[in-house]
Amino acid sequence: MRQFYQLNAEICGVCLHKQFAKFTVSNLLFGWWGFISMFVTPVYILQNIYEYGSALRRVMDTRSRKENKLRSYIVKLPAHIRKGLLRLYIGVSSLWVAWFCYQIFVIVNSHHYAPVWRLISGQFWAMLLVPVGSPILFFIALWIYEGFRKPHIEIGNLRDRIATDILFRPDIAAYEYLATGSLFGKKSRRFRLNSENLSADEKAVLPSEFYESNGIDPNEMAKLFGYASGKEMTEHLILLFTKWGYLERSQLLNKVIDEELDRRMRKASAARR
Helix, strand or coil: CCCCCCCCCCCCHHHHHHHHHHHHHHHHHHCCCCCCHHHHHHHHHHHHHHHHHHHHHHHHHCCCCCCCCHHHHHHCCCHHHHHHHHHHHHHHHHHHHHHHHHHHHHHHHHCCCCCHHHHHHHHHHHHCHHHHHHHHHHHHHHHHHHHHCCCCCCHHHHHHHHHHHHHHCHHHHHHHHHHHCEECCEECCCCCEEHHHCCHHHHHHCCHHHEECCCECHHHHHHHCCCCCHHHHHHHHHHHHHHHCCCCHHHHHHHHHHHHHHHHHHHHHHHHC
8 A cells, every 4th residue: 555655844954864864765665565656656756855955955045054065066956957857767767667567567477377576576676776776876976076076165154154153262252251241242241350360470461451359260260261270261361462462352353263264264275185
């Protein structure tokens, strides 16, 4: 008895991959057991691939960036190419399956007393060659092609990502909190370091608005940013000012972002060589 299942839901990318894999494996293993199913299963398989690509594109569009991987290349195929591939697959697979179904029918009706499965096993597996093998070859070809493609890096999007990520770097997070009271991008009550727990050398480098007589123990504040001690935190802050000087907050952040952007671009260029 042929069964039809459909999933309509708002799900994340991980769940989408799991559901697609579940439906595809079920079709490949159990979709062929029935005369009508032999013809409609190839259609269902490619229809699921098409719907998977469309759903994946919608999931990826909600993100601020797209990874240069095989799945992102698949959903970038123009709609007319996907439609043409779908019709080509249906046409060729239908003729292919119909021909081998006819051969199986002839063998079954001409060998009433022989072990039928042994006689038709070759035709049965050959019948699956195009409906199952062609999608697999298609994905393998795209995977190989993707290996030769030069990665495309969108500088604007990458810089925006770095601007967000940089706020979670311990030294920048500590700087932002002491300078503006912003804790990992969120406004909060601003406390200063206790000047009594700072050395003369540390107070000579750190801006005066970073500490006061009734401030917080640096060792306690350091825990907020993942430092083992207040000394480690102040050392990183001193390195920040030693490297970039006493710039305006926006200028200092732009310098740090540009440095990180340059580092990532160099890393990406080295990986392509």
